[in-house]
Amino acid sequence: MQLISQFYPLLSQPKQIVITMHQKPDGDAMGSTLGLYHFLRNRGHHVTVISPTNWADFLEWLPGIESVINFEGYREKCLGILDKADILFCLDFNIFHRTKHLAPFLAAAKAIKVLIDHHEQPDEPNFDYGISDTGKSSTCEMVYDFIVEAGGREELTQDIATCLYTGTMTDTGSFRFPSTKASVHRMVAELKETGFDHSQVHNHIYDNFLESRLRFIGFALLNRMEVLYEYNTAIMYIHQADLQKYHIKTGDTEGLVNYLLTIKGIRFGAIVIDRAEERKWSFRSKGGFDVNQFARNHFEGGGHANASGGRSSDSVEKTVEHFKQVIQEYKNQLQ
Numbered sequence: 001m002q003l004i005s006q007f008y009p010l011l012s013q014p015k016q017i018v019i020t021m022h023q024k025p026d027g028d029a030m031g032s033t034l035g036l037y038h039f040l041r042n043r044g045h046h047v048t049v050i051s052p053t054n055w056a057d058f059l060e061w062l063p064g065i066e067s068v069i070n071f072e073g074y075r076e077k078c079l080g081i082l083d084k085a086d087i088l089f090c091l092d093f094n095i096f097h098r099t100k101h102l103a104p105f106l107a108a109a110k111a112i113k114v115l116i117d118h119h120e121q122p123d124e125p126n127f128d129y130g131i132s133d134t135g136k137s138s139t140c141e142m143v144y145d146f147i148v149e150a151g152g153r154e155e156l157t158q159d160i161a162t163c164l165y166t167g168t169m170t171d172t173g174s175f176r177f178p179s180t181k182a183s184v185h186r187m188v189a190e191l192k193e194t195g196f197d198h199s200q201v202h203n204h205i206y207d208n209f210l211e212s213r214l215r216f217i218g219f220a221l222l223n224r225m226e227v228l229y230e231y232n233t234a235i236m237y238i239h240q241a242d243l244q245k246y247h248i249k250t251g252d253t254e255g256l257v258n259y260l261l262t263i264k265g266i267r268f269g270a271i272v273i274d275r276a277e278e279r280k281w282s283f284r285s286k287g288g289f290d291v292n293q294f295a296r297n298h299f300e301g302g303g304h305a306n307a308s309g310g311r312s313s314d315s316v317e318k319t320v321e322h323f324k325q326v327i328q329e330y331k332n333q334l335q
Contacts, residue, residue, distance in 0.1 A: 001115065001122075001124040001125070001127045001128065001129065001130050002128065002129045002130075003129070003131070004114070004116070004129055004130055004131040004146065004149075005149065006129060007112075007114060007128075007129035007130075008149070008150050010087065010112065011040075011043065011045070011150065014044045014045050014046065015045050015046070015086040015087050016045075016046050016084055016085050016086045016087070017040055017045050017046065017047045017048070017085060017086065017087045017088075017089065018047075018048050018049075018050055018081060018082055018085040018087070018088050018089070018111065019033045019036055019037055019040075019047065019048070019049045019050070019088075019089040019091060020033070020049070020050045020051070020052065020088070020089070020090060020091070020099060020102065020106065021033050021051060021052070021090075021091050021092050021093065021099075022052065022092055022093035022098040022099060023052040023053045023098065023099055023100040023102075024053050024054075024055065024056075024250060025051055025052075025053075025055045025059075025092075026056075026167075026170060026171075026254065027059065027166050027167045027169070027170030027171065027205060028092055028138045028139050028140055028167035028168070028170055028171040029091065029092040029093075029139070029167070030051075030055060030059050030062060030065070030068075030163075030166075030167070031062065031140045031163045031164060031165075031166040031167025031168070031170075032091045032092055032116070032138070032139040032140045032142070032143045032163070032164070032167050033049050033068075033089075033091050033092075034049065034062055034063065034064045034065060034068075034159075034163040035140060035143050035144075035147075035160050035163035035164040035167070036089060036091065036116075036143050036146070036147075037049050037064055037067075038063070038064060038157060038159045038160045038163065039143075039147050039152055039155065039160055042155060042157070043152075043155070048067075048069065048081050048085075049064075049067060049068045049069070050068070050069050050071055050078050050081070050082070050102070051068050051069070051070050051071065052071050052072070052099040052100045052101065052102040052103075053070065053071070053072050053100060054070055054072065054073075054250055055068075055250065055251070056249070056250050056251020056252075056254065057208075057249060057250075057251060058204060058205055058208050058209070058251055058254075059166075059251070061204045062162070062163055062166065063158075063159040063162055063163060064159065064163070069081075071101065071102045072101070078102075079105060082105060082106075082109055082111070083109075083110075085109065085111040086111055086112065087111055087112045087114060088106065088109055088111040088112065088113045088114065089114045089116065090106070090113060090114065090115050090116070090117070090127065090130075091116050091117065091139050091143070092116075092117055092118075092119075092139040093117060093119070094115070094117045094119040094120070094121065094122035094123060094132065095122070095123040095126075096123070096126065107126060112128045112129070113126065113127045113128050113129075113130075114127065114128065114129045114130055115127040115129070115130030115131070115132060116130060116131055116139060116142050116143060116146060117130070117131075117132050117139060117142075118132070118133055118134055118135075118136040118137075118138065118139055118141075118142060118304075119132075119134070119302070119303055119304065120134050120292050120302060120303070120304065120305075121302065131146075134304065134305075135179075135181075136179070137168060137171060137172050137177070137179040137180055137181065137184050138167050138168045138170075138171035138172065138179075139167065139171075140163070140164040140165075140166070140167030140168045140171070141164075141168055141183070141184060141187060143164060144164050144187050144191075147160070153190075156190070156191065156193075156194055157194060158194045158195055158196040160194070161191035161192070161194040161196040162196045162201060164187075164191060165188065165191050165196065165198060165201055166201050166205065168184060168187070168188070169198075169201065169202070169205070170205060172184065173258070174202075177306070178306070209252065210247075212246045212247050212248075213246070213248070213252045215246060216242070216246035216248055216252070217256065217259075219242070219246065220236060220238060220242070220256065221236075221259065224236050224237055224238055224239075224242070225260070227263065227266070228324070228327065229265070230331070231268070231327050231328075231330070231331055231334050231335075232265055232266055232267045232268060232334045232335060233266065233267070233268040233269070233270070233327060233334060234260035234261075234263055234266045234268075234269050234270075235260075235269075235270045235271070235272075235320065235323065235324075236256065236257070236260060236269075236270070236271040236272075237271070237272050237273075237316050237320050238253070238271065238272070238273040238274060238316075239274050239316055240274040240275075240276055243273070243274070253271075253273055256271055256282075257269050257270070257271040257282040257283070257284050258284060260284070261284055261285075261286060266286075267285055267286045267287055267289055267334055268283070268284075268285045268286075268289055268291070268327075268330075268334055269283070269284045269285070270282070270283050270284075270323060272312070272316060272319055272320060272323070274316050278311050278312065278313055279311065279312040279313070279314065279315070279316055279319050280309065280310075280311055281295070281299050281301065281309060281310035281311065281312065281319075282308075282309050283295055283301075283303075283307070283308045283309065283310065284306065284307050285305075285306050285307075286306070288333075289306075289330070289333055289334060290305045291303070291304075291305065291306060291307065291308045292304055292305050292308045294308070294330070295308040295309060295310040297326075298310070298322070298323075298326045299311060299312060299319075300312070
């Protein structure tokens with residue numbers, strides 16, 4: 001993979017560009033792709049954003065989201081666009097399998113592949129150009145850097161700023177995580193100069209759910225949470241019936257795992273959700289406990305040192321039992 005700085009000259013003439021992100025895109029994935037989408041379109045490129053799957057309703061207000069194509073709903077259309085692409089930007093994922101059914105088509109695409117991502121252990125041989133920086137707060141911060149280094153500082157618009165602020169805010173836990181360095185605040189100050197309304201971003205992301213979601217959270221905390229004090233760990237497990245009872249949709253479980261870390265003394269929080277085809281894990285930690293390595297070692301996953309995900313083909317009961325067995329190996333690290 002060549003340095004991203006060597007890629008900029010390829011944008012000197014209009015190109016057919018596709019931008020994609022990981023499945024079930026969160027605020028950072030969608031915010032970074034749409035921020036880049038607006039920048040490249042304003043420079044005269046023909047740009048299409050393809051999402052591997054659907055996305056959460058609380059992202060529906062983002063500028064430009066009406067143009068995003070869901071691969072699962074428009075497979076043939078997406079493949080036709082991908083086949084004609086000169087450049088393929090891959091944002092907020094480090095290996096193709098994180099794009100679900102879109103993965104083999106991305107790998108086979110003839111387009112120049114460009115990676116912009118902040119997750120650990122990127123699959124560099126499968127990308128032509130790119131940057132992977134685990135020290136960055138978010139992919140949105142990296143897209144901001146891309147725009148500035150491409151000479152686009154004066155081309156920042158309210159739409160670009162809104163998208164990039166959204167992803168940075170969500171991936172930093174509203175700027176409370178250790179990844180929120182001085183560079184993040186300097187970026188936000190510059191984005192604010194465009195005049196976008198940051199308070200409306202917060203309202204759209206955090207104050208825009210149905211009553212059923214709040215009742216679901218209460219149910220989960222009361223009935224599906226278990227605290228393993230001997231390991232300074234809290235775990236939550238959600239069954240398919242729970243999701244159906246409260247009409248839970250994509251995005252409604254976002255952030256639920258963070259509640260576990262609000263318990264005094266808890267250093268490791270884990271939640272597993274029955275997604276029918278598989279069980280999806282989310283891991284969060286405080287301090288030096290590396291949940292990226294934990295996920296890679298035991299749950300076919302990965303991510304960041306303090307935030308990662310995983311999966312299991314076992315039932316909820318079996319994968320929880322497996323979690324309780326392997327956590328014993330980390331007792332000293334968690335005390």
